[in-house]
Amino acid sequence: MAAIDETLDLAGTARGTRGRPAVELxxxxxxxxGGNVGLDGVSVAIxxxxxxxxVGPTGCGKSTFIRLLLREIEPSRGQVFIAGRDIGALPRRxxxxxxxxxxxxxxxxxxxxxxxxxxxxxxxxxxIGESRSTxxxxxxxxxxxxxxxxxxxxxxxxxxGGEQQRVSLARAFVNQPPLLLADEPTGNxxxxxxxxxxxxxxxxxxxxxxxxxxxxxxxxVDRMRRRVIEMNExxxxxDQMGGGYxx
Amino acid sequence: xxxxxxLREALRALRRNAAPxxxxxxxxxxxxxxxxxxxxxxxxxxxxxxxxxxxxxxxxFINDDATRAEVRELGNMxxxxxxxxxxxxxxxxxALRILRQRLGEKSSITEDLPGNPLPRSYRIKLxxxxxxxxxxxxxxxxxANGEPRYIxxxxxxxxxxxxxxxxxxxATSTIKILLASLAGLLVLASVLLVANTIRLSIFARRRExxxxxLVGATNWFIRWPFVIEGLLVGFVAGLVAVALLWLxxxxxxxxxxxxxxxxxAPETVEFGLLVVVLLAAATAVSALGSxxxxxxxxxx
Numbered sequence: 008m009a010a011i012d013e014t015l016d017l018a019g020t021a022r023g024t025r026g027r028p029a030v031e032l033x034x035x036x037x038x039x040x041g042g043n044v045g046l047d048g049v050s051v052a053i054x055x056x057x058x059x060x061x062v063g064p065t066g067c068g069k070s071t072f073i074r075l076l077l078r079e080i081e082p083s084r085g086q087v088f089i090a091g092r093d094i095g096a097l098p099r100r101x102x103x104x105x106x107x108x109x110x111x112x113x114x115x116x117x118x119x120x121x122x123x124x125x126x127x128x129x130x131x132x133x134x135i136g137e138s139r140s141t142x143x144x145x146x147x148x149x150x151x152x153x154x155x156x157x158x159x160x161x162x163x164x165x166x167x168g169g170e171q172q173r174v175s176l177a178r179a180f181v182n183q184p185p186l187l188l189a190d191e192p193t194g195n196x197x198x199x200x201x202x203x204x205x206x207x208x209x210x211x212x213x214x215x216x217x218x219x220x221x222x223x224x225x226x227x228v229d230r231m232r233r234r235v236i237e238m239n240e241x242x243x244x245x246d247q248m249g250g251g252y253x254x
Numbered sequence: 255x256x257x258x259x260x261l262r263e264a265l266r267a268l269r270r271n272a273a274p275x276x277x278x279x280x281x282x283x284x285x286x287x288x289x290x291x292x293x294x295x296x297x298x299x300x301x302x303x304x305x306x307x308x309x310x311x312x313x314x315f316i317n318d319d320a321t322r323a324e325v326r327e328l329g330n331m332x333x334x335x336x337x338x339x340x341x342x343x344x345x346x347x348x349a350l351r352i353l354r355q356r357l358g359e360k361s362s363i364t365e366d367l368p369g370n371p372l373p374r375s376y377r378i379k380l381x382x383x384x385x386x387x388x389x390x391x392x393x394x395x396x397x398a399n400g401e402p403r404y405i406x407x408x409x410x411x412x413x414x415x416x417x418x419x420x421x422x423x424x425a426t427s428t429i430k431i432l433l434a435s436l437a438g439l440l441v442l443a444s445v446l447l448v449a450n451t452i453r454l455s456i457f458a459r460r461r462e463x464x465x466x467x468l469v470g471a472t473n474w475f476i477r478w479p480f481v482i483e484g485l486l487v488g489f490v491a492g493l494v495a496v497a498l499l500w501l502x503x504x505x506x507x508x509x510x511x512x513x514x515x516x517x518x519a520p521e522t523v524e525f526g527l528l529v530v531v532l533l534a535a536a537t538a539v540s541a542l543g544s545x546x547x548x549x550x551x552x553x554x
Contacts, residue, residue, distance in 0.1 A: 077468065079468075100472075103467075103470045103471060103472045103473075103475075104470065105470075106467070106468060106469065106470035107469070107470035108470075111468055111469075117461075117464075117465045117468065118465070119462055119465055119466075120271075120462070121266060121267060121270035121271050121462070122266075130466075130469065130471075131469040131470070133259065134466075134469055134470050134471045134472075134475060135470065178469065
């Protein structure tokens with residue numbers, strides 16, 4: 008599959024990376040310019056295929072965690088591994104390839120405003136140089152999966168929040184990345200719509216993708232009973248399998 | 255690189271989000287118009303200045319008792335001096351006519367003269383007015399005893415209207431410096447203005463760029479559509495500016511040109527060349543500006 012770059016073996020087929028966690032932070036510390044501490048010596052490993060919630064109050068470091076994995080920021084200390092590879096050691100020009108292997112979903116959807124639903128999803132395939140025919144078959148397929156097959160030609164500002172988030176999910180998953188990161192994916196949505204989004208994410212996880220969801224949505228966390236990593240002031244304060252939003 | 259894909263992307267951005275590009279378009283259009291008017295004016299003014307400078311000449315007066323052969327030989331000698339462009343022989347009768355012309359109404363006083371006291375002369379045109387001293391010392395080299403001597407006994411006197419020469423030289427070089435600095439300032443202002451507008455139009459779309467980076471687009475994948483968009487905007491703006499200039503030239507300047515000394519000057523820029531320069535500059539500045547400005551938002 009074109010989406011998987013040989014340098015980032017999230018599927019775990021190459022020798023040496025087999026059996027390594029999908030994501031691993033070792034003593035990762037992030038200090039923002041100005042002195043704010045985003046993460047404070049976090050060490051955590053997330054296995055392949057796991058579904059993990061990242062919970063905690065605003066400013067506890069959840070978003071920093073996600074941005075670190077995308078290499079939007081670099082740790083001031085410690086290391087970040089994805090599929091056993093130290094992404095801090097990646098040369099700058101390899102960063103786009105890293106990101107192509109990670110699907111991302113944000114609270115504010117981050118869709119391209121001048122593109123239709125179809126083109127927004129197609130963009131992440133165009134980026135990796137997929138052929139037109141592949142794009143033509145994959146995009147409607149994934150949009151059917153998220154339930155938007157009737158809105159292919161709508162622009163983002165013509166959609167509801169839930170629909171926009173589904174486009175964003177479709178875009179994140181269309182090239183079937185082995186890792187999906189979601190930063191408050193249901194933060195702007197009502198409970199019912201949130202449930203639909205979370206079900207989609209769960210489906211993606213069941214297909215084998217490692218999923219990390221940063222969220223405030225206690226109801227959702229309690230209902231799903233997955234691994235919960237709770238953070239506070241940049242530290243991991245709880246890491247519990249099948250946990251609820253509160254200990 | 256996939257040129258058609260990037261071209262489609264650029265066109266999409268123009269179609270769906272024209273406002274920022276429109277600002278860049280207007281800025282480039284106006285700048286090109288101003289330059290399009292200013293460049294010919296500067297060129298014409300420079301040409302006029304040069305014309306004035308070329309009036310600087312030397313005059314060699316000839317002894318009345320010199321023979322025709324001596325005069326002819328003197329003419330040959332002068333022609334061979336370096337930096338002499340051409341010489342004109344003025345006979346006594348011609349000198350008198352010139353004097354009468356200059357006196358105008360008062361020319362009648364020359365009728366009281368006993369015969370014609372004016373000497374024959376050679377008027378020397380120089381290739382460059384700066385070389386006036388070189389030619390002078392060519393006519394009057396320093397002899398072995400250290401005294402300056404004329405190259406021919408036929409020479410009575412050399413005049414270069416020293417005062418005029420000085421004045422013309424200093425006035426024209428002031429004008430040239432003024433024009434050059436004005437042109438420089440205008441070009442600088444244009445570049446800054448265009449750069450700033452482009453920066454604003456890209457700033458308006460920085461979130462778009464951020465999203466593209468997050469889905470793993472490489473820098474050039476993001477940049478090409480912007481560069482092509484800048485190219486198109488610059489080219490069209492340049493084209494419109496040229497069309498307007500042409501309209502102005504045909505409707506205003508050409509019919510009136512005999513009334514404006516500057517426009518009628520022999521050396522204004524050829525319109526075709528001006529068109530090419532303006533188009534190329536508008537396109538290049540716009541495309542490069544877009545590509546370079548984007549760099550700030552492409553840093554990881």
